[in-house]
Amino acid sequence: MPHPPAQADGERVLADLNALRAIGAWKTGVHKPTFSEPHARSIEWLANKLPEAGLTAAVDGIGNVLGTSSKAGPKLLAGSHLESQNHAGWLDGPLGVIYALEAARVLNPDPNVNGAVEVACWCDEEGHFGQFLGSRSFVGAVSEADIDAARDRNSGRSMREAIAAVGLAGRPRLRAVRGRHVGYLEAHIEQGDTLESGALKIGIVSSIVGIWQYRIVFTGEQNHAGTTRMAIRKDAGLALSRFCVAIDATFPGICGPRTVWTTGRIELDPGAPSIIPGRAEMLFQMRDAEASVIERLEEKLHAMAAEATARGPCGVSVERLRTGAPAMMDAAFQDAIETASAELAGGKSLRMPSGAGHDAQILATIMPAGMLFVPSIGGISHHWNENTDDADIVTGANVFVETCRRLLTR
Amino acid sequence: MPHPPAQADGERVLADLNALRAIGAWKTGVHKPTFSEPHARSIEWLANKLPEAGLTAAVDGIGNVLGTSSKAGPKLLAGSHLESQNHAGWLDGPLGVIYALEAARVLNPDPNVNGAVEVACWCDEEGHFGQFLGSRSFVGAVSEADIDAARDRNSGRSMREAIAAVGLAGRPRLRAVRGRHVGYLEAHIEQGDTLESGALKIGIVSSIVGIWQYRIVFTGEQNHAGTTRMAIRKDAGLALSRFCVAIDATFPGICGPRTVWTTGRIELDPGAPSIIPGRAEMLFQMRDAEASVIERLEEKLHAMAAEATARGPCGVSVERLRTGAPAMMDAAFQDAIETASAELAGGKSLRMPSGAGHDAQILATIMPAGMLFVPSIGGISHHWNENTDDADIVTGANVFVETCRRLLTR
Numbered sequence: 001m002p003h004p005p006a007q008a009d010g011e012r013v014l015a016d017l018n019a020l021r022a023i024g025a026w027k028t029g030v031h032k033p034t035f036s037e038p039h040a041r042s043i044e045w046l047a048n049k050l051p052e053a054g055l056t057a058a059v060d061g062i063g064n065v066l067g068t069s070s071k072a073g074p075k076l077l078a079g080s081h082l083e084s085q086n087h088a089g090w091l092d093g094p095l096g097v098i099y100a101l102e103a104a105r106v107l108n109p110d111p112n113v114n115g116a117v118e119v120a121c122w123c124d125e126e127g128h129f130g131q132f133l134g135s136r137s138f139v140g141a142v143s144e145a146d147i148d149a150a151r152d153r154n155s156g157r158s159m160r161e162a163i164a165a166v167g168l169a170g171r172p173r174l175r176a177v178r179g180r181h182v183g184y185l186e187a188h189i190e191q192g193d194t195l196e197s198g199a200l201k202i203g204i205v206s207s208i209v210g211i212w213q214y215r216i217v218f219t220g221e222q223n224h225a226g227t228t229r230m231a232i233r234k235d236a237g238l239a240l241s242r243f244c245v246a247i248d249a250t251f252p253g254i255c256g257p258r259t260v261w262t263t264g265r266i267e268l269d270p271g272a273p274s275i276i277p278g279r280a281e282m283l284f285q286m287r288d289a290e291a292s293v294i295e296r297l298e299e300k301l302h303a304m305a306a307e308a309t310a311r312g313p314c315g316v317s318v319e320r321l322r323t324g325a326p327a328m329m330d331a332a333f334q335d336a337i338e339t340a341s342a343e344l345a346g347g348k349s350l351r352m353p354s355g356a357g358h359d360a361q362i363l364a365t366i367m368p369a370g371m372l373f374v375p376s377i378g379g380i381s382h383h384w385n386e387n388t389d390d391a392d393i394v395t396g397a398n399v400f401v402e403t404c405r406r407l408l409t410r
Numbered sequence: 411m412p413h414p415p416a417q418a419d420g421e422r423v424l425a426d427l428n429a430l431r432a433i434g435a436w437k438t439g440v441h442k443p444t445f446s447e448p449h450a451r452s453i454e455w456l457a458n459k460l461p462e463a464g465l466t467a468a469v470d471g472i473g474n475v476l477g478t479s480s481k482a483g484p485k486l487l488a489g490s491h492l493e494s495q496n497h498a499g500w501l502d503g504p505l506g507v508i509y510a511l512e513a514a515r516v517l518n519p520d521p522n523v524n525g526a527v528e529v530a531c532w533c534d535e536e537g538h539f540g541q542f543l544g545s546r547s548f549v550g551a552v553s554e555a556d557i558d559a560a561r562d563r564n565s566g567r568s569m570r571e572a573i574a575a576v577g578l579a580g581r582p583r584l585r586a587v588r589g590r591h592v593g594y595l596e597a598h599i600e601q602g603d604t605l606e607s608g609a610l611k612i613g614i615v616s617s618i619v620g621i622w623q624y625r626i627v628f629t630g631e632q633n634h635a636g637t638t639r640m641a642i643r644k645d646a647g648l649a650l651s652r653f654c655v656a657i658d659a660t661f662p663g664i665c666g667p668r669t670v671w672t673t674g675r676i677e678l679d680p681g682a683p684s685i686i687p688g689r690a691e692m693l694f695q696m697r698d699a700e701a702s703v704i705e706r707l708e709e710k711l712h713a714m715a716a717e718a719t720a721r722g723p724c725g726v727s728v729e730r731l732r733t734g735a736p737a738m739m740d741a742a743f744q745d746a747i748e749t750a751s752a753e754l755a756g757g758k759s760l761r762m763p764s765g766a767g768h769d770a771q772i773l774a775t776i777m778p779a780g781m782l783f784v785p786s787i788g789g790i791s792h793h794w795n796e797n798t799d800d801a802d803i804v805t806g807a808n809v810f811v812e813t814c815r816r817l818l819t820r
Contacts, residue, residue: 211636
């Protein structure tokens with residue numbers, strides 16, 4: 001006789017998510033930058049919860065939390081993160097952590113379940129100090145020199161100082177133990193409107209798109225905004241605006257069907273109302289599941305910069321800061337999510353790529369990995385309005401717990 | 411028999427300017443934001459120098475320095491400022507202060523000169539905390555509430571805190587004494603290339619253009635840079651870039667011959683590489699000697715904002731932060747500068763408007779005021795490369811001292 005599907009305690013899941021929302025609350029969301037006081041309290045909250053699932057909690061020297069089990073049998077690693085973007089939503093991160101905690105609470109004490117779910121909370125998935133520093137540390141891809149060099153992108157505070165401020169200085173960093181885990185499972189809000197617009201409940205992530213990031217610098221001539229005639233100006237800010245408009249006009253004709261690109265930050269130097277900016281800088285990002293599409297766009301970007309420089313009056317340079325590599329999700333993990341969705345979400349699931357980066361892409365470099373999405377209301381995320389229906393949160397929890405059971409009992 | 415022209419001590423002037431340059435030196439210029447430690451030291455340096463000119467020094471509760479004379483006869487007020495823009499040049503401000511000091515040193519002890527030059531150093535001409543707060547305080551246009559509300563535009567530190575940090579908290583503010591001064595004279599570097607390109611030595615300022623400043627806000631929808639399809643984005647940063655490019659395309663057709671406009675600062679909110687900006691803001695400034703020209707441009711600005719809002723996807727709003735009023739320089743002051751230039755600068759002078767704002771426009775609201783310019787090499791200012799030939803500095807000092815003599819002995 002087949003085992004009945006595992007069930008999450010929906011009320012417990014919602015209560016835990018709301019408990020985390022209350023730490024660092026901001027409007028209807030949270031403001032929990034990495035190593036902020038509310039982030040540190042959230043880590044502590046989780047470490048205190050893990051024993052409920054029979055797990056031994058450890059917080060390591062980069063702020064990762066790991067709950068390990070002494071139960072015999074296979075171990076499945078599951079989790080997400082607890083820090084947030086600035087003034088952002090309550091579910092991005094905590095949803096996956098609480099689903100993992102719930103799976104461990106339901107499955108670990110069950111003698112019919114072979115093995116255990118171990119819970120991970122990766123530090124700084126949101127990239128305040130770098131790129132996936134927590135999960136990359138766990139897979140062995142972060143050196144001490146990397147940590148020495150890392151700084152908060154907003155405050156400029158060094159990561160060492162931030163780590164010391166939350167009392168973690170000098171602790172060793174936890175590393176993945178080869179062969180310990182059958183794989184890694186992560187749940188997340190979709191952060192787009194695909195599930196909602198299709199009345200679907202579960203997204204089965206097929207791959208995580210690559211992210212390519214660039215610094216584009218415009219060099220003009222700083223001068224007085226009152227005494228410098230328009231004709232002789234070399235306004236780096238205006239050059240930047242022209243470049244953004246040119247990208248917007250050019251890229252749609254040569255991009256792929258799902259390519260996205262974004263200018264997330266602009267800085268004019270010196271940034272005073274009465275000074276013509278002599279230098280301007282933008283952070284530019286492109287994402288696609290196809291590296292060849294990005295190569296084409298990057299080539300265009302360089303050509304546009306060369307043209308603009310030749311035309312004058314400002315110089316334009318393009319520097320790649322980050323090279324993406326799309327990550328494939330494990331086929332058996334996708335199948336397990338699909339089967340669990342058929343049982344517990346009325347089959348309202350869809351295989352889809354993730355446009356956002358996640359720690360699962362880092363874990364995928366050393367073990368099989370999978371991800372499931374729940375719907376985002378209005379597709380909104382990274383904003384305090386980010387939300388998901390309580391019913392959808394509970395459905396997702398059920399599918400997640402059952403997926404874990406299936407992956408452990410294969 | 412006519413009095414021989416007064417002469418400055420050129421070496422003393424250059425030595426004093428270099429002494430001030432050494433306080434807060436940065437590359438070949440200085441970094442002396444208002445109420446920074448090097449600014450406070452510069453104020454102290456000046457207060458200690460004023461007795462050399464027979465002046466009694468006072469530093470008031472807003473950081474103005476005033477050197478007053480007990481000599482009988484008319485008093486001419488002269489000066490400028492000592493703080494700098496961030497990482498800026500060595501002459502913008504100090505030149506006018508040292509010329510005033512030199513005029514007082516030469517003329518005040520001279521029994522043939524009726525009356526005395528009194529020296530003023532206005533705090534925060536560069537607008538770190540507001541707009542001409544020092545000189546406006548002196549003419550009675552700054553309330554205690556204005557000071558309570560003022561904050562450093564870069565650090566956000568309150569002006570009260572900054573005043574306390576340099577030990578001036580609780581001091582009374584000095585106010586102009588009605589009828590005490592025959593007028594106000596200020597020297598400054600031109601900050602443009604008009605004098606240099608005409609091989610001229612002295613600019614006789616006819617008027618100071620008005621400055622109109624605006625906050626233009628773009629409202630879109632903050633969202634995830636990976637999961638939000640291009641088609642449904644409301645990118646406030648892109649809307650801002652489009653607006654800047656549209657201004658650049660539209661304004662040249664409707665502006666006056668000397669109108670200038672500048673976007674000096676841009677901020678995307680939240681300003682992270684993986685978030686589509688939901689809000690963007692730019693500081694926009696226009697300057698002209700004709701208010702009617704600005705009115706026409708401002709009307710266009712509002713029309714463009716309305717069009718962009720109607721077209722979507724982002725809303726655009728234009729808020730005027732500062733309303734300029736061109737200030738006329740006194741005719742007798744202009745004539746005195748011209749006569750002194752004929753005697754001491756080979757007549758290489760030109761009557762011209764000032765595109766930059768200066769404290770003289772504030773003093774002009776309560777007394778006759780005049781300004782003279784010396785050439786700026788390459789027209790550069792508000793940059794550490796700002797410079798003027800030593801010989802031109804000395805010529806300017808001679809013209810300034812003689813102008814003061816003429817204004818006192820009219």
